[in-house]
Amino acid sequence: MSTARKILKLDRPFEMRRGGVLNDVQIAYETWGDLAFCADNAILIFTGLSPSAHAASSTEDGSPGWWEDMIGPGRPIDTRRFFVICVNSLGSPYGSTSPASINAATGEPYRLTFPVLTVEDIARAGHEVALSLGVRKLASVIGPSLGGMTVLAYCALFPNAARSVVTISGAARSLPFSIALRSLQREIIRRDPAWHEGNYATNEIPVSGMRLARKLGMITYRSAKEWQLRFGRERANSERKPGDPFGIDFEVEAYLENHATKFTGQYDPNCYLYISRAMDLFDLADHGGTVADALKRFGVDRALVMGVETDLLFPIEQQQELADGLKAEGREVQFARLPSLQGHDSFLVDMDRFRPVIAEFLEGAVIK
Amino acid sequence: MSTARKILKLDRPFEMRRGGVLNDVQIAYETWGDLAFCADNAILIFTGLSPSAHAASSTEDGSPGWWEDMIGPGRPIDTRRFFVICVNSLGSPYGSTSPASINAATGEPYRLTFPVLTVEDIARAGHEVALSLGVRKLASVIGPSLGGMTVLAYCALFPNAARSVVTISGAARSLPFSIALRSLQREIIRRDPAWHEGNYATNEIPVSGMRLARKLGMITYRSAKEWQLRFGRERANSERKPGDPFGIDFEVEAYLENHATKFTGQYDPNCYLYISRAMDLFDLADHGGTVADALKRFGVDRALVMGVETDLLFPIEQQQELADGLKAEGREVQFARLPSLQGHDSFLVDMDRFRPVIAEFLEGAVIK
Numbered sequence: 242m243s244t245a246r247k248i249l250k251l252d253r254p255f256e257m258r259r260g261g262v263l264n265d266v267q268i269a270y271e272t273w274g275d276l277a278f279c280a281d282n283a284i285l286i287f288t289g290l291s292p293s294a295h296a297a298s299s300t301e302d303g304s305p306g307w308w309e310d311m312i313g314p315g316r317p318i319d320t321r322r323f324f325v326i327c328v329n330s331l332g333s334p335y336g337s338t339s340p341a342s343i344n345a346a347t348g349e350p351y352r353l354t355f356p357v358l359t360v361e362d363i364a365r366a367g368h369e370v371a372l373s374l375g376v377r378k379l380a381s382v383i384g385p386s387l388g389g390m391t392v393l394a395y396c397a398l399f400p401n402a403a404r405s406v407v408t409i410s411g412a413a414r415s416l417p418f419s420i421a422l423r424s425l426q427r428e429i430i431r432r433d434p435a436w437h438e439g440n441y442a443t444n445e446i447p448v449s450g451m452r453l454a455r456k457l458g459m460i461t462y463r464s465a466k467e468w469q470l471r472f473g474r475e476r477a478n479s480e481r482k483p484g485d486p487f488g489i490d491f492e493v494e495a496y497l498e499n500h501a502t503k504f505t506g507q508y509d510p511n512c513y514l515y516i517s518r519a520m521d522l523f524d525l526a527d528h529g530g531t532v533a534d535a536l537k538r539f540g541v542d543r544a545l546v547m548g549v550e551t552d553l554l555f556p557i558e559q560q561q562e563l564a565d566g567l568k569a570e571g572r573e574v575q576f577a578r579l580p581s582l583q584g585h586d587s588f589l590v591d592m593d594r595f596r597p598v599i600a601e602f603l604e605g606a607v608i609k
Numbered sequence: 610m611s612t613a614r615k616i617l618k619l620d621r622p623f624e625m626r627r628g629g630v631l632n633d634v635q636i637a638y639e640t641w642g643d644l645a646f647c648a649d650n651a652i653l654i655f656t657g658l659s660p661s662a663h664a665a666s667s668t669e670d671g672s673p674g675w676w677e678d679m680i681g682p683g684r685p686i687d688t689r690r691f692f693v694i695c696v697n698s699l700g701s702p703y704g705s706t707s708p709a710s711i712n713a714a715t716g717e718p719y720r721l722t723f724p725v726l727t728v729e730d731i732a733r734a735g736h737e738v739a740l741s742l743g744v745r746k747l748a749s750v751i752g753p754s755l756g757g758m759t760v761l762a763y764c765a766l767f768p769n770a771a772r773s774v775v776t777i778s779g780a781a782r783s784l785p786f787s788i789a790l791r792s793l794q795r796e797i798i799r800r801d802p803a804w805h806e807g808n809y810a811t812n813e814i815p816v817s818g819m820r821l822a823r824k825l826g827m828i829t830y831r832s833a834k835e836w837q838l839r840f841g842r843e844r845a846n847s848e849r850k851p852g853d854p855f856g857i858d859f860e861v862e863a864y865l866e867n868h869a870t871k872f873t874g875q876y877d878p879n880c881y882l883y884i885s886r887a888m889d890l891f892d893l894a895d896h897g898g899t900v901a902d903a904l905k906r907f908g909v910d911r912a913l914v915m916g917v918e919t920d921l922l923f924p925i926e927q928q929q930e931l932a933d934g935l936k937a938e939g940r941e942v943q944f945a946r947l948p949s950l951q952g953h954d955s956f957l958v959d960m961d962r963f964r965p966v967i968a969e970f971l972e973g974a975v976i977k
Contacts, residue, residue, distance in 0.1 A: 353854055417840040417861035418833035424862045425824050427855050432817045434802065449800045456793050457825070465786035465924065472785040474892060486721055487795050487882055491889065493785035494792045514855055521859065524842060556833065 245271045245302035246294060246336055249373050255338075255366070259522075261356025265345055268366045269329035269336025270294045271302075273312060274320035276374065282608045283376040284318060285367055285403070286327040287395070289386035290516055291508055293335035296327040310592045317600035322608070323380060330387070331366040332358040332515045340439075340511040353439040358515045360387070360523040364394040368402065378404060380606050383599075385409035385588040386555070387516065390523050393536075393563075397528035400540035405606060407599065409547040409588050412559040413525040413532040413566070419554045420521045422461055426454040427514050439511050446510055452501040454513070459500050464551035464584035468493055536566035545602040547577045547595065549587045575602060613639045613670035614662060614704055617741050623699075623706075623734070627890075629724025633713055636734045637697035637704025638662045639670075641680060642688035644742065650976045651744040652686060653735055653771070654695040655763070657754035658884055659876060661703035664695040678960045685968035690976070691748060698755070699734035700726040700883045708807075708879040721807040726883045728755070728891040732762040736770065746772060748974050751967075753777035753956040754923070755884065758891050761904075761931075765896035768908035773974060775967065777915040777956050780927040781893040781900040781934070787922045788889045790829055794822040795882050807879050814878055820869040822881070827868050832919035832952035836861055904934035913970040915945045915963065917955045943970060 248267050255266040271294045276283060286296055288307070297312035297320075298305055306327075312318045318325055329337045332355070340355040347354075371379060382403040384392040389411015396406050415423075430436055433450030441447060475492035489495050529535040544567045548560025557578060564576035577598045581587035588595055616635050623634040639662045644651060654664055656675070665680035665688075666673050680686045686693055697705040700723070708723040715722075739747060750771040752760040757779015764774050783791075801818030803809055843860035857863050897903040912935045916928025925946060932944035945966045949955035956963055 355854075357854060414842060416833060417836040417842070417859065418828070420842075420859050421824075421828050421836070421861050421865060424859075424865070425821065425828065428824070429797065429821055431855060432821060453793065453797055453800060456789075456796070460786070460789050460793065465784060465921075468785040468789070474782060474785070474788075486723075486725060487799060487886060491785065491788050491792070493789050497789060497792070518855060553833075 245299050247271065248336060249370050251369060255362075257356040258359040258361045259357040263338055263356070266331070266338045266366070267336070268331065268338070268370050270370050271296065271299070271327050272374070273297060273299055273325040274323055276324040276376065277608065280375055280377045281380060282322065283324045283326060283371065283374070283379050284603075285371050285376075285379050285382045285395075286318075286325065287363065287367055287382070287384035287388035287391035288327065288330060288333075289388055290513075290520070293333070294327045294329040296325075307589070311596065311599065317596045317603060318383070319603070323603070324376075326370060326374065326376075328367040328370050330363045330391070330516065332363065332512055332519065334509040334512045337366065339509065340515055341509040352511055355511070355515060357522075358519045360390050360519050361394045361398060363387075363519070364391050364398055367391070368395065368399055371402070378402060380608060381405040381407060381603065383407040383409070384411065386411065386585065387520055389555070390520065393525050394523065394528075396539040396541060397525060397535050400538060403541055405543040405545070405602075406539065406541045407545040407547070407602065408560075408563060409595075410549055410552055410555050410560070410585055411563070412555045413536075413563060414523055415521050416556070416559070422457065422554070423517045423521055426457050427517055429454045429457070430510050430514060436510060441510070446506070448505050451505050451508070451510055451513070455501045455504045456497045459497055461553050462584055462586040464553065464582055466551055467582040467584065470582065472496065532562065533566040536563065537569045539567065541572065543573045543575075543602075543605065545575045545577065545598070547579065547588070547598060549579050549581045549584065551580075551582055552585045552587070554585045613667050615639065616704060617738050619737060623730075625724040626727045626729045627725040631706055631724070634699070634706045634734070635704070636699065636706070636738050638738050639664065639667070639695050640742070641665060641667055641693040642691055644692040644744065645976065648743055648745045649748060650690065651692045651694060651739065651742070651747050652971075653739050653744075653747050653750045653763075654680075654686075654693065655731065655735055655750070655752035655756035655759035656695065656698060656701075657756055658881075658888070659872075661701070662695045662697040664693075675957070679964065679967065685964045685971060686751070687971070691971070692744075694738060694742065694744075696735040696738050698731045698759070698884065700731065700880055700887065702877040702880045705734065707877065708883055709877040720879055723879070723883060725890075726887045728758050728762045728887050729766060731755075731887070732759050732766055735759070736763065736767055739770070746770060748976060749773040749775055749971065751775040751777070752779065754779065754953065755888055757923070758888065761893050762891065762896075764907040764909060765893060765903050768906060771909055773911040773913070773970075774907065774909045775913040775915070775970065776928075776931060777963075778917060778920055778923050778928070778953055779931070780923045781904075781931060782891055783889050784924070784927070790825065790922070791885045791889055794825050795885055797822045797825070798878050798882060804878065809878070814874070816873050819873050819876070819878055819881070823869045823872045824865045827865055829921050830952055830954040832921065832950055834919055835950040835952065838950065840864065900930065901934040904931065905937045907935065909940065911941045911943075911970070911973065913943045913945065913966070915947065915956070915966060917947050917949045917952065919948075919950055920953045920955070922953045
């Protein structure tokens, strides 16, 4: 466990948006930099589906975080200027209350007795962390992917809690193509006999299902164009096993195999199922009639919408919809349409394109 | 079994391109119309991955075929004018020799002892059928999807066997993105414990793996745009099962479920694995240095290349590559870039766009 991880324990029951109540909720988070005396320099970051709150290294934990190149002294999210908070999503297994947590009422993990999780629940858990730290109004709330959805939920639930918002490769709601892909990933896990209807032992998780779901994720997180340039029809180095007519022939297959192997065992399958489903269920139109209505009512003064042209899961048209919808009287809206080749994952890899845009936007943040 | 199905039995061993020999090969096919006295009005059709040779109804078999609207009297592939042959691919379970066939030498199905299958083997099996029917030179060789690859292999292997070629949503070779998706489909089947390393009993096939692979197929055969228009975020009618937090919520999930259920049991899993792999392995550049070199050497006078802008698996750029490469001295090349919404599957559903193009091209066919 990272020594930089802090835990907020809520002393009252947490009511879930779609019904059900969690007791003894805890939310894991990390922080970087210092909160100003007037508490106006805080940035709250929500993550994608799989990362922990460890977005960047710090003196307490020197290991690189998932957005290491983005956060730190002199980096785009500059920790000399901002007090940065990253929360581990409610429902995620890295310290926050989740389906893998022990339910004090039963002494057993929640597993499938965990209530339906929504993106709004994740947003509200993050809000609790900001409040607990004495933040009055966020300088910005920032999130990529699922985090991009979460910042929208955040601004809809707490319209005046942030002065600006940055959504990266997010969406106002999931399209049926993305729902279909995630639904299939979940079914792949649930059909693994080792899933046992969610009642697997911690050391006997449905590895095969998780590996296959991860490979499908990898395929949809990147782009066909990138792979064509990167792999072409290169053959894998590894010798084909004799008597196995369906082994690994191509470099792209070896790449997926390596990544799936790395991921497995790191993520609790039930947590994956709950968070994946939360993404399908999210619809910003639930907050005010239409997506456009909901966006207009956000209390932010400034918004940055970033998207990538090769994104299969959250296509660029969805980013355009957000940028258009955010335009309102007196609000400054910036839309960055990036030609990155790495698809949905670009915010993690194409740093040279993402960093300057975020740096410039945050330089314009007013801190009194 | 369809009564229109005919079988060609080869009386000599069939040498497979990547090694191995099959004895007692049989190739299933159907025909429509009559071969002209000078045998110059024949069209040979190769199929996609899953269909049988039953491309259209006939007096012997009145059930609709997989390309019913395309083939028949007065239809674009006009059976009053042409003698039409559709072959069941070698390796497919609908009557042709395949991994599901009994190996006479052992009395057991070939299963994984079947030699590596290539698109060239499928093309050569089709050529044997045409020869056996007394066809001297085809008026045209036509194929969609895998069939689109097969007609390319056919023209490369037998440069002077056809006067024209029609490739529909095909490709000169598979891109890494398509290879990755098919590789994952195969792995999903192979990881189903019921696959038993290929040694399942005929009545105990790996249903779960086949269903999941089929769903992934469905997702990639259509387009995100079509599904957005067709399903949006419509909720499924079926009641959510109590205590199942991951059941079917959305109409798109119900649609996939219905289609996967229909497909399962119809297709032998080992055959699927072999044919799917053949698509990955195909590379027209194996016939002459580069794709462009291979295409230039085709002996056809005319070529029609059709592709669809929303195709994820065989993207339109691959069709453009074929059309450009086919251009050679004195050869007439037509490229139809269609805006159909139904992705790779468009040739099966968007008939109003496909029919007139094929009809017009075939009207220009010279029959002496």
